[in-house]
Amino acid sequence: MIVLDLACARDHRFEGWFASADEFDSQCARSLVQCPVCASQEVRRLLSAPRLNLARAGDPAPKLPVPVPAPGGSPPSAEVAEAMHARLLQMARMIVQQTDDVGERFAEEARRIHYREAPARGIRGVASPGEVAELGDEGIEVFAFPIPDAAKNPLQ
Ligand SMILES: [Zn+2]
Numbered sequence: 001m002i003v004l005d006l007a008c009a010r011d012h013r014f015e016g017w018f019a020s021a022d023e024f025d026s027q028c029a030r031s032l033v034q035c036p037v038c039a040s041q042e043v044r045r046l047l048s049a050p051r052l053n054l055a056r057a058g059d060p061a062p063k064l065p066v067p068v069p070a071p072g073g074s075p076p077s078a079e080v081a082e083a084m085h086a087r088l089l090q091m092a093r094m095i096v097q098q099t100d101d102v103g104e105r106f107a108e109e110a111r112r113i114h115y116r117e118a119p120a121r122g123i124r125g126v127a128s129p130g131e132v133a134e135l136g137d138e139g140i141e142v143f144a145f146p147i148p149d150a151a152k153n154p155l156q
């Protein structure tokens with residue numbers, strides 16, 4: 001299952017869930033994809049990379065989920081999706097346990113650690129694409145990993 005960022009002719013942004021990118025193309029060609037705001041069928045895919053859908057029943061709903069029925073399409077294997085989800089959740093939990101959450105100060109803190117103004121440690125937080133590019137220019141490596149909300153809570 002992948003989540004695509006979509007936009008309609010009037011530039012309403014929303015997400016669509018599809019079995020694959022081809023499935024989106026096929027549904028789009030048959031006018032099966034609609035804007036949830038204005039019902040426009042002129043929907044285009046935004047250029048961001050598709051990402052894995054980490055949500056499942058019991059997790060908080062992602063922003064603006066638009067489940068799109070897939071008539072005739074076969075759903076992805078539940079076992080595969082489940083195994084992938086468990087693996088990602090495990091990695092996300094490890095990251096959460098081993099890093100300090102510095103939130104919006106991520107770029108600043110990454111720099112301080114790089115220039116030894118702060119103790120060396122793993123940190124996580126949010127950074128804009130511009131900040132990430134600047135850090136890269138300074139030789140500071142960062143990587144993006146989506147942390148599902150479920151991984152932020154302690155294990156039950
Ligand atoms: Zn619209």
